[in-house]
Amino acid sequence: MNHDKPLGQALREQGVSRRGFLKFCATTASLMALPPSMVPAIAKALESARRPSVIWLSFQECTGCTESLTRSHAPTLEGLIFDNISLDYHHTLQAASGDAAEAAREAAMEENKGKYLLVVDGSIPLGNPGYSTIAGISNLEMLKEVAEHAAAIIAVGTCAAYGGLPHAKPNPTGAVSVEEIIKDKPIVNVPGCPPIPVVITGVLAHFLTFGKLPELDHLRRPLAFYGNNIHDRCYRRPFYDKGLFANTFDDEGARKGWCLFKLGCKGPVTYNACATIKWNDGTSFPIEAGHGCLGCSEPNFWDMGGFYNALSESTMDLSRTAAVGIAVGAAAGAASGLLNRRKKSKAEAAHETVTVKDLQREEKS
Numbered sequence: 001m002n003h004d005k006p007l008g009q010a011l012r013e014q015g016v017s018r019r020g021f022l023k024f025c026a027t028t029a030s031l032m033a034l035p036p037s038m039v040p041a042i043a044k045a046l047e048s049a050r051r052p053s054v055i056w057l058s059f060q061e062c063t064g065c066t067e068s069l070t071r072s073h074a075p076t077l078e079g080l081i082f083d084n085i086s087l088d089y090h091h092t093l094q095a096a097s098g099d100a101a102e103a104a105r106e107a108a109m110e111e112n113k114g115k116y117l118l119v120v121d122g123s124i125p126l127g128n129p130g131y132s133t134i135a136g137i138s139n140l141e142m143l144k145e146v147a148e149h150a151a152a153i154i155a156v157g158t159c160a161a162y163g164g165l166p167h168a169k170p171n172p173t174g175a176v177s178v179e180e181i182i183k184d185k186p187i188v189n190v191p192g193c194p195p196i197p198v199v200i201t202g203v204l205a206h207f208l209t210f211g212k213l214p215e216l217d218h219l220r221r222p223l224a225f226y227g228n229n230i231h232d233r234c235y236r237r238p239f240y241d242k243g244l245f246a247n248t249f250d251d252e253g254a255r256k257g258w259c260l261f262k263l264g265c266k267g268p269v270t271y272n273a274c275a276t277i278k279w280n281d282g283t284s285f286p287i288e289a290g291h292g293c294l295g296c297s298e299p300n301f302w303d304m305g306g307f308y309n310a311l312s313e314s315t316m317d318l319s320r321t322a323a324v325g326i327a328v329g330a331a332a333g334a335a336s337g338l339l340n341r342r343k344k345s346k347a348e349a350a351h352e353t354v355t356v357k358d359l360q361r362e363e364k365s
């Protein structure tokens with residue numbers, strides 16, 4: 001693989017104009033919540049960035065994460081960016097198979113020791129390590145082997161980030177997340193079942209631009225994409241505030257586009273960018289299509305008590321109180337002490353989020 005060609009040159013060779021490139025940089029800046037004044041710096045850094053080697057491992061998953069990434073309308077700039085990292089190993093996308101594929105992985109690890117990015121999708125079965133193997137190597141063994149000399153790890157999808165669907169009760173394979181196994185590497189979680197494609201490429205672009213991972217929340221999610229809950233950015237929010245709800249999927253409220261809270265929408269406790277970035281090239285997102293949010297970027301979303309059961313009022317109160325506490329920066333006493341329980345820096349506290357897991361824990365205690 002040629003890692004020496006700078007990214008800017010590779011993009012130009014693929015017919016990407018300067019204007020298109022700068023537009024991408026501006027979008028990247030805004031996605032990463034950076035001021036417009038950062039665009040020239042991003043452009044300069046990306047122009048000369050060397051293509052990092054990326055090794056992508058897929059374990060227990062449905063391949064939805066890769067499908068999500070490849071469903072962008074070709075050719076998109078994010079697709080080109082993705083082409084212009086050196087994706088040295090990816091079960092689904094690589095041409096090589098068998099011994100040749102494994103040789104490519106080993107060569108990439110050797111040539112880029114300590115510098116390559118490891119992307120993982122899917123959870124790892126600990127209950128039965130022989131349950132899921134690649135080239136005769138258990139998922140656990142392969143993860144440890146590749147992680148050892150990785151510069152950083154990106155856990156793509158809720159399965160890799162939190163165990164996801166394979167971890168759902170009764171978790172027959174003993175599925176765990178990447179961060180439950182690897183303790184000595186920088187890890188960023190990009191949850192969602194699947195995650196939004198531009199969020200995956202945005203994290204990669206951040207790494208290309210700044211040589212480090214973006215700022216994360218307490219669940220290791222990039223704040224730029226997971227800093228707000230769906231509810232607060234939802235275009236149906238004014239109906240919630242007015243008390244106008246759909247009670248069934250075909251009543252007058254549903255037809256008028258009223259709030260889906262009573263139909264089980266988990267938007268108030270789900271942190272993701274679906275309501276702003278949306279899907280299919282910014283076309284729509286589940287709530288816009290008339291279905292409540294399932295909360296797929298939150299830990300244990302599958303076991304949250306039913307996709308069509310409304311969140312309880314006490315949960316909503318807690319969520320609201322926490323939001324107010326965050327807004328005024330009042331860590332002390334806010335949201336039943338949720339914000340105080342963990343020791344954290346000022347920056348972390350300012351961006352604290354309240355998740356389903358927190359709420360469930362809070363309600364039990």
Ligand code: FSX
Nearest residue numbers: 061063064065121157158
């Ligand atoms: Fe999991 Fe991804 Fe859901 Fe599927 O790779 S996050 S089941 S979309 O495919 O891991």
